[in-house]
Amino acid sequence: MKTRYSYGGDEHIFVECDEEMSLEAFFKSLSMTAAVKKARIKGVTEICPANASMQVKFDPDVIKPSDMLKELKAIEKAAAKAKPVIKSRIIEIPVLYNDPWTHETLMRFRERHQDPKSTDIEYTARINNLDGVDGFIKAHSGAPWFVSMVGFVAGLPFLYQMVDRKRQIQSPKYLRPRTDTPKLTVGHGGCFGCIYSVRGAGGYQMFGITPVPIYDPNQKIKHLKEFMCLFRPGDIVKWKPIGREEYDATVAAVEKGKFNLKMKDVTFDLGEFKKDMDGYNAKLMGALNGR
Amino acid sequence: MAVKVIKPGLSTTVQDLGRPGYYHIGIPLSGGMDRLALKAANLLVGNKEGAAVLEAVFMGPELQFTDDATVAVTGAELPPKVNGEARETWTSFKVKKGQTLSFDFLKKGARAYIAISGGIDVPVVLGSRSTYTLGALGGFKGRKLEAGDKLPVGKGRGAKEGRSIPEKLRRAPGMPAELRMLPGLYWHRITAEAGKHFFTDTWKVAPEADRIGYRFRGGRPLEFVPREQPFGAGSDPSNIVDACYPYGSIQVPGGTEPIVLHRDAVSGGGYFMVGTVISADMDLIGQLQPHTPARFVEVTMAQALKARRDQAKLYDKLKASL
Numbered sequence: 112m113k114t115r116y117s118y119g120g121d122e123h124i125f126v127e128c129d130e131e132m133s134l135e136a137f138f139k140s141l142s143m144t145a146a147v148k149k150a151r152i153k154g155v156t157e158i159c160p161a162n163a164s165m166q167v168k169f170d171p172d173v174i175k176p177s178d179m180l181k182e183l184k185a186i187e188k189a190a191a192k193a194k195p196v197i198k199s200r201i202i203e204i205p206v207l208y209n210d211p212w213t214h215e216t217l218m219r220f221r222e223r224h225q226d227p228k229s230t231d232i233e234y235t236a237r238i239n240n241l242d243g244v245d246g247f248i249k250a251h252s253g254a255p256w257f258v259s260m261v262g263f264v265a266g267l268p269f270l271y272q273m274v275d276r277k278r279q280i281q282s283p284k285y286l287r288p289r290t291d292t293p294k295l296t297v298g299h300g301g302c303f304g305c306i307y308s309v310r311g312a313g314g315y316q317m318f319g320i321t322p323v324p325i326y327d328p329n330q331k332i333k334h335l336k337e338f339m340c341l342f343r344p345g346d347i348v349k350w351k352p353i354g355r356e357e358y359d360a361t362v363a364a365v366e367k368g369k370f371n372l373k374m375k376d377v378t379f380d381l382g383e384f385k386k387d388m389d390g391y392n393a394k395l396m397g398a399l400n401g402r
Numbered sequence: 403m404a405v406k407v408i409k410p411g412l413s414t415t416v417q418d419l420g421r422p423g424y425y426h427i428g429i430p431l432s433g434g435m436d437r438l439a440l441k442a443a444n445l446l447v448g449n450k451e452g453a454a455v456l457e458a459v460f461m462g463p464e465l466q467f468t469d470d471a472t473v474a475v476t477g478a479e480l481p482p483k484v485n486g487e488a489r490e491t492w493t494s495f496k497v498k499k500g501q502t503l504s505f506d507f508l509k510k511g512a513r514a515y516i517a518i519s520g521g522i523d524v525p526v527v528l529g530s531r532s533t534y535t536l537g538a539l540g541g542f543k544g545r546k547l548e549a550g551d552k553l554p555v556g557k558g559r560g561a562k563e564g565r566s567i568p569e570k571l572r573r574a575p576g577m578p579a580e581l582r583m584l585p586g587l588y589w590h591r592i593t594a595e596a597g598k599h600f601f602t603d604t605w606k607v608a609p610e611a612d613r614i615g616y617r618f619r620g621g622r623p624l625e626f627v628p629r630e631q632p633f634g635a636g637s638d639p640s641n642i643v644d645a646c647y648p649y650g651s652i653q654v655p656g657g658t659e660p661i662v663l664h665r666d667a668v669s670g671g672g673y674f675m676v677g678t679v680i681s682a683d684m685d686l687i688g689q690l691q692p693h694t695p696a697r698f699v700e701v702t703m704a705q706a707l708k709a710r711r712d713q714a715k716l717y718d719k720l721k722a723s724l
Contacts (some may be wrong), residue, residue: 117586119648120678121706125587132634132643159426159646161670162634166646168425171681171710176703260644262428262669265537269644276633283637284672301672302634303644308428309537328527328539339539340427 112136114187116180121171124179126187127164132302136163137259137271138195138381141345143183146190152182160344162259162269162303195381201255201347201399203373204306207358208232208248208319212293217317220289231316235282235299250280251318252350254392256304258342264311266326266340270304270348273384273392280304284314295321297350308340322353322361323372332365334372341372347379349399375399403469403520407551408502411463415613416522416541416553417515419452420665421530428669431649432532432540435613435665435688436513438573438717439477443517445724446474446494448561453521454531456547458514460691462505463547465516467497472519472560476567478511478689493566511574511689519560522553534666536614571720573713575686578604578695581662582683584706587651588642588674596624596657600676600698607694608659613666616687617659618696624657624676636672644672650679652698660698662687682709 112135115127126143129136144160147167154173159166169179209232221227226234236247256270263269272279284300289312292298296307298315305315308326325342327335335341342348353361364370377398384391417440420433434440434457441451456463462480474494475482482489483504489495491514497503505514524531524542533541542551589597603621610617626639634643640656647653647663653673654660662679664687679687680701690696701709 118584118678118703119587119675120584120650120680121703121710122650122681123648123678125646125648127645129632130635130643131632156422157425159669161645163643164645166648168422168648171707172714176707260670261426262646263644263671264668265428265534265539267428301636301641301644311536326537328537328544340429343427 112139116183118176119166121176122168124167124169124176124183125164126166126183129163132163132271134257134271134273134381137257139190140165141197142190142193142195143187144344146186146193147183150182150186152179154179159262160260161262162271197345197379199345199347199377199379201349201375201377201395202341203349203351203399204321204323205351205353205357205361206252206297206319206321207353207355209244210320210358213296213317213320216289216291216293219291220285223285223287223289225283225286232318235280235316235318238282239280248352250278252352255347255349255395258344258346258348259303261340261342261344264309266308266342268306268325268342268346268348271302272304273347274388282316288312288314292317293320295324297321322358322365323370324365333368333370347377347395349396373399403471403555403557405518405553405555406466406468407463407547407549407553408466409464410547410549410551411458412461413459414463414547415457415533415535416454416524417457417532418454418530420532421528421534421540424528425669429528429537429539430534430667430669431665432530432534433665434515436477436515436685438685438713440515441717442492442567442720443474443476443515444521445721446476446492446561446565446567447472447517447519449517449519449521449558453517454524455518455522456516458505458516460508460512462514464502464504466502467499469499471497471555472563473497473503474517476515478514479509480514481506481509490566492572494561494563496563512691513688518555520556520558523556524554536666565724567720568723571716571723573685573716575689575694578697579686579690580697580699581679581686582699582701582706582709583652583677583679584701584703585677587648587677589676591626591639591674592657592676593625593627600624601700605660605696605698607690607692607696609692611690611692613664614668615661615663616690617661619659624654626657640674641672642674644670646670647675648678650681650684651675652677652679664688680706680709682706682713
């Protein structure tokens with residue numbers, strides 16, 4: 112893992128922790144982000160962590176770009192010594208896989224897909240050697256996912272599954288992006304999952320839909336009253352497969368302000384996790400379910 | 403005081419100087435694409451430089467005033483009219499209670515800034531009144547104006563009419579437009595040859611040009627340095643592991659059509675970028691019409707910072723002229 116720095120014009124510095132995605136690169140990006148925040152460098156206006164990189168926006172009238180670069184390099188050295196342990200939240204997100212809305216959409220854009228004869232789930236199951244739709248749902252919802260980046264559009268989480276690289280689900284993006292994606296679609300591109308926070312264009316495979324809103328600019332929805340975006344980098348997501356009845360009931364509960372998001376504070380230790388991933392994930396599930 | 407929207411124009415939104423601090427969760431800066439023109443419009447009518455104004459694209463709205471106000475229109479040459487009578491751009495004028503402000507056809511540029519004394523008084527969301535349409539956030543109900551909307555306007559005495567900004571201080575793109583850029587980010591992904599013709603080729607603004615980003619076409623496709631794609635990046639040579647996108651960054655999906663991200667930028671994604679348009683030239687992009695020829699001009703960091711100082715000096719002169 113070699114860190115690479117680049118100026119993004121005169122107002123940004125881009126820090127690539129690694130060219131390829133890994134939990135180590137993601138943790139390096141998180142610890143750099145935390146250290147830059149803590150350093151309170153004058154002139155910094157945005158600190159944005161991403162999957163395997165991070166970016167700082169600054170005012171060059173306040174701090175010279177070359178001085179900003181020096182600060183970041185010094186911080187990198189200090190951050191490298193930080194223990195890969197973070198305070199996190201584990202959040203349960205119910206998913207109706209193979210739902211009618213993403214199905215209608217994926218049929219509408221079939222000619223833009225690699226395999227017009229299957230659905231996105233069937234295709235992704237096949238190229239990942241999973242046992243059909245059921246096998247796919249088991250793999251997708253079986254182990255939790257890290258929120259490795261929030262962005263693209265408001266509140267959209269990028270998710271990275273907490274399993275060995277050989278068990279990571281991988282799928283290409285659509286050949287040509289769709290012009291439409293239903294709001295709250297659970298998608299996947301490369302090795303990353305996502306939830307589309309708003310309706311709009313998109314290129315990720317579409318697997319299902321969640322009834323739980325994750326972005327509310329009006330801040331009316333109960334779990335979004337404090338802030339309009341649910342996710343923060345470093346959160347952990349556990350998918351819960353649900354049927355149509357529970358989906359409808361959850362939508363109704365959200366509307367009535369009676370839906371309670373299942374969420375617990377946890378501490379995540381990368382070292383411990385790497386020793387026994389499945390065992391560590393089971394413990395996280397225990398924390399989520401109050402065991 | 404309020405302003406009634408008779409006709410909304412093509413895409414008229416409320417904008418100020420933007421909403422910094424939320425890019426890490428995908429909420430972009432927003433705000434006027436041509437910030438210098440926005441600030442000039444505010445100063446002309448006696449507002450603070452960062453008051454909320456209307457940004458009208460290609461076509462002006464028709465607005466009826468419920469009270470007297472001072473108005474100025476800057477940026478694009480979109481000639482204003484009061485009850486059908488022509489007024490000057492870049493010059494303050496009065497609109498009386500009951501009168502209608504409308505516009506003639508666009509003569510030059512792309513975005514006009516309409517400042518009204520007192521400023522557009524929509525609620526402040528996350529520190530700004532700017533509209534972020536994609537996220538239905540801020541501005542007037544999170545969207546562009548529609549006929550029948552009643553825009554609240556703040557209290558303000560309003561400067562006198564006839565205040566004007568000299569023509570030499572009205573910055574506008576040349577022909578072809580020259581956008582200075584600092585190569586970097588994933589520049590190493592393209593061949594030296596591709597790097598050369600990226601700068602020598604003349605590009606044209608594509609019809610897909612909006613507040614999120616400006617697309618350019620017409621230059622030769624960029625050739626990539628061959629490599630085995632890193633894990634998680636995706637199979638196309640233009641793919642990277644999804645990363646943050648700087649404002650002004652130039653991504654080239656598939657190596658064919660560069661897209662320069664602007665004030666409503668998507669905050670990150672999986673396309674490589676060849677560099678970033680310098681901060682001093684971001685305003686110019688907001689004034690480019692589709693089909694305008696444009697070139698990318700390579701600069702160093704020292705030149706970028708010099709250009710930024712020149713832009714600041716221009717603004718100082720503009721303030722001094724009033």
